[in-house]
Amino acid sequence: MSERFYRDAQVNIDLDKIGQNYDAIKAKVNKKVIAVVKSNAYGHGSRAVARYLETRDVDFFAVGTLDEAIELRMHGIKSKILVLGIISPKDINKAIQHRVAITAPSKEWLVDSLQNVSNEYDKEVWIHIKVNGHMNRYGTKDISEVKEMIELIRSSKYFVYEGLFSHFAMASVDVDRARQEQAEFKEIVRQVETPSYIHISNTAGALLVEDEFTNAVRVGIGLYGYYPSEYTKERTDVVLQPALDLVCHVVDTHEVKKGETVGYDETFIADEDMSIVTIPIGYGDGLLRKHSGYHVDINGEQCEIVGRVCMDATMIHSNAKRGDEVRVIVSNHDSLQSLENYSKHVDTITYESTCLLSRRLPRVYSSESNEVIFNEILK
Ligand SMILES: *Cc1c(COP(=O)(O)O)cnc(C)c1O
Numbered sequence: 295m296s297e298r299f300y301r302d303a304q305v306n307i308d309l310d311k312i313g314q315n316y317d318a319i320k321a322k323v324n325k326k327v328i329a330v331v332k333s334n335a336y337g338h339g340s341r342a343v344a345r346y347l348e349t350r351d352v353d354f355f356a357v358g359t360l361d362e363a364i365e366l367r368m369h370g371i372k373s374k375i376l377v378l379g380i381i382s383p384k385d386i387n388k389a390i391q392h393r394v395a396i397t398a399p400s401k402e403w404l405v406d407s408l409q410n411v412s413n414e415y416d417k418e419v420w421i422h423i424k425v426n427g428h429m430n431r432y433g434t435k436d437i438s439e440v441k442e443m444i445e446l447i448r449s450s451k452y453f454v455y456e457g458l459f460s461h462f463a464m465a466s467v468d469v470d471r472a473r474q475e476q477a478e479f480k481e482i483v484r485q486v487e488t489p490s491y492i493h494i495s496n497t498a499g500a501l502l503v504e505d506e507f508t509n510a511v512r513v514g515i516g517l518y519g520y521y522p523s524e525y526t527k528e529r530t531d532v533v534l535q536p537a538l539d540l541v542c543h544v545v546d547t548h549e550v551k552k553g554e555t556v557g558y559d560e561t562f563i564a565d566e567d568m569s570i571v572t573i574p575i576g577y578g579d580g581l582l583r584k585h586s587g588y589h590v591d592i593n594g595e596q597c598e599i600v601g602r603v604c605m606d607a608t609m610i611h612s613n614a615k616r617g618d619e620v621r622v623i624v625s626n627h628d629s630l631q632s633l634e635n636y637s638k639h640v641d642t643i644t645y646e647s648t649c650l651l652s653r654r655l656p657r658v659y660s661s662e663s664n665e666v667i668f669n670e671i672l673k
Contacts, residue, residue, distance in 0.1 A: 299656035299669040303542035303575045307338055308625065309346040309661040311537035315517050316352060322532050323500050323511050326491065328376065330514030331366070332358035337580075337648035338518055338538060339657045341369045342668055346661065348373055356512055360385055363394040376422060376457070378512075380432055383407040387414060395420035395456060399432045401443050404453075411452045421447050422457030422491065425482050427475045429463045435478070437485055444487055457491040458483060459512075466498035466522035469529070473503060480507050498522040501530040519625070520633060520644040536633060538648065540623035540655070544592070544614050545607075546572040556609050557601025561586075569613035570600065573620050578605040580650035581622065584640040591621040591631050623647075 320327045329352050335343040344355055344366055353373040357363050363375045376395040381388075383406035389396050390411070398404050398421050423443050424433030434440060440458075447453040460479040464471040479494050484507075492508045497516035519536035521527035548570045556562040556570055571592075575581050583603045589596040590610060597612035610620070624631040637647040656669040 297667050297669075298672060299667065301574060301654075301656070302545055303540075303573070303579065303655060305337075305651055305655050305657050306539040306541065306625075307342070307657055307659050308537045309342070309659050311519055311535045311625070312338070312343060312346065312517055313350045313661075315519050315534050315537075316347065316350065316513075318532050318534065319497070319500055319511070319513050319516050322530075323495075325508065326354060326493075326510035327352070327500075328354045328356050328493065328510055328512045329517055330356045330378075330496075330512050332356065332362060332378065332514070333649045336514060336518050336645060337651040339659070339668055340366060341371075342657065342659050342666065343517075344371045344373075345369070346659070354510075360388060360394065360396075364388065364392050367392045367394070374420075376420075383410050386410045386419065387412050390415045390417050390419045390452070393417070395422060397422050397424050397432065397459075398443060398447075399424045400434050401439050401446065404443055404446050408446070408450055408452070413452075418452050418454050420454045420456040422459055422489075423447075423455075425458065425460040425479055427460045427463065427479060427494075428471075429461055431461070433460070435482065437482055440482060440486055455487070455489050457489050457493065458486070459491070459493040462494060462496060462499045462503070465496060465503055466526050468525075469502050472499060476503060476505060480505070483507055496522070498526045501526055501532055515645055518648065523643075536625040536627065538623065538633070539621065539625050540575075540651065542573045542575050542620050542622065544571045544612075544616050544618045544620060545574045547614070547616055548572075555601070558604065559602060562601035562609075568611060571597075571610050571612045571614050571616075571618075571620075573608050573610060573622075574606065575622070575655070576604045576606045576608050578652060579655050580647070580652050581608060582640050582650070585636075588636065588639045589630060591624065591629075592618055596630060 331340040334340050356376045358379045360381045386407045426433035426435045447455040491510045493510040495511040500511040519534045550564045592614045597610045600611050633644045653670045659666045
């Protein structure tokens with residue numbers, strides 16, 4: 295973990311906010327909360343986030359791929375880790391070696407995986423059976439297949455039947471529809487042997503869809519302080535606080551005469567004499583070309599991105615000075631630079647925006663006790 299970086303842009307992450315979001319959701323659901331840190335903790339940095347949460351007694355994480363789970367293991371994360379995606383049966387021994395729990399989507403997949411167990415580690419692997427719902431993405435909803443899967447797991451000395459789970463398609467947009475999904479899953483749960491963990495809710499489900507038959511929830515976006523949708527925000531009293539700011543500094547300034555242009559393709563033509571400032575981030579950092587027209591905050595003023603966003607730089611209509619701070623994303627739901635507004639400008643959701651903040655943006659983590667800088671490209 296490099297403690298240094300040499301560029302005028304950074305992502306600031308307040309880890310205590312993530313801890314407080316975890317506590318707020320935990321208090322709401324009163325079930326096991328599995329912290330979802332896939333896709334580099336939604337761009338916040340999975341190593342730092344998982345390490346921090348472990349210090350707050352979080353002991354169960356979920357990721358998307360086996361590589362992500364191994365990454366956490368290689369950086370000292372000892373807690374339980376579930377891979378939510380489907381690993382290749384030929385990689386089953388890696389899951390065993392690293393003591394990672396995995397998702398089983400079908401009987402066929404289980405049979406394949408079992409055939410691939412090499413016995414070289416002589417340890418068992420925890421299996422969570424995925425019950426398909428309205429997503430039609432992973433898993434089966436055939437009750438006899440689920441029963442056969444449980445039997446197969448039971449009869450193998452390498453597999454442990456640890457979980458049964460499903461996933462909502464509709465919890466962030468229509469609670470009634472989600473309750474229907476929940477009822478379909480419950481009907482399957484009712485008919486089979488109960489494992490240690492039964493889970494269906496993501497953040498939206500945890501906030502809006504209560505139940506008595508599950509004992510865990512999988513929370514991603516809520517940890518990072520964002521509501522999955524406006525719909526969710528309007529219907530919950532749980533307070534979530536964003537943890538992330540994207541800030542940089544003006545690196546150059548230009549006085550542009552009426553009729554002159556700014557940026558590639560000369561798409562912006564000054565309609566009067568004006569000042570233009572340049573910031574050192576662009577689409578290579580996750581600020582999209584579609585962000586042209588978005589306003590950033592410089593010294594409390596709303597300043598528009600003009601012309602094309604470049605890979606490494608972006609020009610802004612502003613009379614700020616070299617070195618002035620530019621706030622691109624602000625950790626406040628009500629800011630004009632909220633991640634919600636930043637995302638809306640490019641027709642996407644908060645999830646996608648933070649995932650796109652690229653590896654060359656250094657992450658600066660603060661918490662009550664200390665500050666840590668993580669620059670992935672100089673590590
Ligand atoms: C990503 C993911 C989650 C977390 O969803 P959020 O809406 O971010 O809380 C939960 N479960 C599964 C299966 C996922 O893929």
